[in-house]
Amino acid sequence: MNQVINFTCKPEEVKDLFLIENLIREKLKIKKNQKISFRWHRRSIDARQKQIKINASFEVAIESALAPRFINYEFPILDKLAPQLHIIGAGPAGLFAALQAITRGYKPIIYERGKDIRSRRRDLAKLTRDHILNPDSNYCFGEGGAGTYSDGKLYTRSKKRGDVQKVLEWMVQFGATEDILIDAHPHIGTNKLPKLIEAIRNKIISCGGEIYFEHKLTNLFTENGKIHEIEINGKKRIVINRLILATGHSARDIFDLLFKKQIKILAKPFALGVRVEHTQDYIDRLQYHGRLSDEFLPPAAYSMVTQVDNRGVYSFCMCPGGIIAPCATGSQEVVTNGWSPSKRNNIYANSGIVVGIEPSDFEQKNNPFVCLEFQKNVEKACWEAAGKTQSVPAQGLQDFVNGNISTQFPRSSYQPGIVSVNLKEILPDLIYNHLRKAFIDFNKKMPGFITNDAVVHAPESRTSSPILIPRNALNFQHVEISNLYPIAEGAGYAGGIVSAAIDGINCIEKIVKY
Ligand SMILES: Cc1cc2nc3c(=O)[nH]c(=O)nc-3n(C[C@H](O)[C@H](O)[C@H](O)COP(=O)(O)OP(=O)(O)OC[C@H]3O[C@@H](n4cnc5c(N)ncnc54)[C@H](O)[C@@H]3O)c2cc1C
Numbered sequence: 001m002n003q004v005i006n007f008t009c010k011p012e013e014v015k016d017l018f019l020i021e022n023l024i025r026e027k028l029k030i031k032k033n034q035k036i037s038f039r040w041h042r043r044s045i046d047a048r049q050k051q052i053k054i055n056a057s058f059e060v061a062i063e064s065a066l067a068p069r070f071i072n073y074e075f076p077i078l079d080k081l082a083p084q085l086h087i088i089g090a091g092p093a094g095l096f097a098a099l100q101a102i103t104r105g106y107k108p109i110i111y112e113r114g115k116d117i118r119s120r121r122r123d124l125a126k127l128t129r130d131h132i133l134n135p136d137s138n139y140c141f142g143e144g145g146a147g148t149y150s151d152g153k154l155y156t157r158s159k160k161r162g163d164v165q166k167v168l169e170w171m172v173q174f175g176a177t178e179d180i181l182i183d184a185h186p187h188i189g190t191n192k193l194p195k196l197i198e199a200i201r202n203k204i205i206s207c208g209g210e211i212y213f214e215h216k217l218t219n220l221f222t223e224n225g226k227i228h229e230i231e232i233n234g235k236k237r238i239v240i241n242r243l244i245l246a247t248g249h250s251a252r253d254i255f256d257l258l259f260k261k262q263i264k265i266l267a268k269p270f271a272l273g274v275r276v277e278h279t280q281d282y283i284d285r286l287q288y289h290g291r292l293s294d295e296f297l298p299p300a301a302y303s304m305v306t307q308v309d310n311r312g313v314y315s316f317c318m319c320p321g322g323i324i325a326p327c328a329t330g331s332q333e334v335v336t337n338g339w340s341p342s343k344r345n346n347i348y349a350n351s352g353i354v355v356g357i358e359p360s361d362f363e364q365k366n367n368p369f370v371c372l373e374f375q376k377n378v379e380k381a382c383w384e385a386a387g388k389t390q391s392v393p394a395q396g397l398q399d400f401v402n403g404n405i406s407t408q409f410p411r412s413s414y415q416p417g418i419v420s421v422n423l424k425e426i427l428p429d430l431i432y433n434h435l436r437k438a439f440i441d442f443n444k445k446m447p448g449f450i451t452n453d454a455v456v457h458a459p460e461s462r463t464s465s466p467i468l469i470p471r472n473a474l475n476f477q478h479v480e481i482s483n484l485y486p487i488a489e490g491a492g493y494a495g496g497i498v499s500a501a502i503d504g505i506n507c508i509e510k511i512v513k514y
Pocket residue numbers: 088089090091092093094111112113114139140141142143144145146147148149150151152153154155215216217218246247248249250251254317325327337338339487488489490494495496497498500
């Protein structure tokens with residue numbers, strides 16, 4: 001058994017293995033003639049004081065080899081007669097549901113509207129360079145879902161919902177570095193995620209599962225409270241036994257389809273705002289008390305939350321060393337989100353800053369589409385204001401707070417381009433006023449946060465699903481359609497890669513149990 005030892009040290013000390021070994025020996029009272037092996041167990045940064053500390057935790061074995069961190073899982077080859085499970089969507093939820101299905105002897109068959117990773121990349125280049133949007137292949141749709149070309153942050157607060165460790169271990173098994181099992185705020189990076197997703201795809205297929213790209217669910221047919229057939233790409237009909245719906249928060253056509261088929265959906269709270277970009281050096285200095293990130297300290301992140309007039313305003317999906325990406329999925333809209341490479345070595349730091357929105361904010365609070373319509377209207381207003389391309393409206397942060405149009409911008413990482421717009425004039429008052437007050441509060445907590453060197457890009461609107469597809473907590477079955485399993489972010493039950501993957505795994509366990 002490995003022993004675990006915890007201590008704090010300076011950032012410069014963590015790479016000095018001689019010093020670390022001596023510290024371990026001293027703390028565990030290990031004799032000089034005893035051999036030890038050790039490795040990182042957990043690691044986090046405490047930058048609250050001027051002297052930044054690393055909370056270090058090491059696994060140690062005395063006079064023996066370290067026990068492995070975990071044992072690779074052997075996914076079984078499926079029996080030819082294995083019962084089939086149809087899954088719509090190859091995002092984290094769909095893929096992890098498929099892996100878990102294999103462990104339980106079910107044959108997963110995934111239909112994904114978007115393209116495989118390689119073909120998808122070409123569509124992203126066209127979107128960024130030429131403003132040409134493919135509504136089925138973009139930053140949200142395609143193999144790996146919205147998570148593929150993301151930052152790959154794997155931190156989740158939803159630990160109670162399921163086995164976070166299992167998700168992370170499977171990710172390591174499929175190619176992520178073991179650092180994600182160590183760091184308090186693990187991340188993978190856009191450059192590494194595609195290979196990992198491809199490895200998951202290959203495993204699913206080699207075990208006997210099936211994945212079909214450019215296969216969009218376009219219709220479904222119900223009888224006696226069950227779906228008996230689905231339609232793919234407007235023509236192919238498939239008889240199904242159970243349907244797992246893992247289509248993500250941007251599949252608006254799926255919400256329309258469910259509504260048309262009189263399958264219950266509900267309006268759901270979500271959040272909307274803007275994406276703010278500082279330079280990374282600037283954020284490093286603010287967070288690290290004047291110091292820059294270096295070989296010992298990673299590019300600094302921040303996390304902010306405040307209440308403005310009883311409404312939450314918070315930072316969302318902060319990407320140190322990242323890029324702002326064009327994440328629209330339909331015509332007449334612009335949407336931003338952020339990603340970063342594994343080294344987080346871009347010169348910018350961006351973060352969504354978003355305002356909580358409730359169905360009760362609107363007159364038609366019982367209309368399931370009330371929050372979605374609000375989201376659509378903001379995305380369209382921003383598209384119109386920035387010239388009806390994939391450029392986005394933008395403003396210096398100081399100017400945003402003062403309500404002045406910006407005359408000069410520092411460079412932005414958003415490659416399709418930014419256009420100077422007074423965002424006060426296009427964002428709904430509810431959003432603008434809450435953001436403005438929140439920025440003033442953030443500036444008190446992190447003096448210097450408001451500066452015209454930071455650029456506000458609008459909108460950050462796809463934070464979570466504005467619609468809930470209600471299911472029974474006990475068995476994950478839709479409240480009205482017993483063989484429909486709405487899961488993860490699109491159904492309103494997850495937010496982020498890990499929690500979506502957990503929901504996919506849990507769904508299979510529910511199917512097995514009930
Ligand atoms: C740029 C960006 C950066 C992000 N960064 C992070 C991050 O760092 N950390 C984090 O935790 N989260 C991040 N996210 C969010 C994260 O990607 C999502 O929370 C997660 O992917 C949700 O998983 P999901 O499986 O529920 O849905 P999705 O990943 O959205 O997958 C749904 C899939 O269903 C497919 N689909 C939709 N409709 C149909 C249909 N009709 N027929 C067939 N297929 C369909 C879509 O093409 C898609 O592939 C980021 C998102 C973006 C866009």
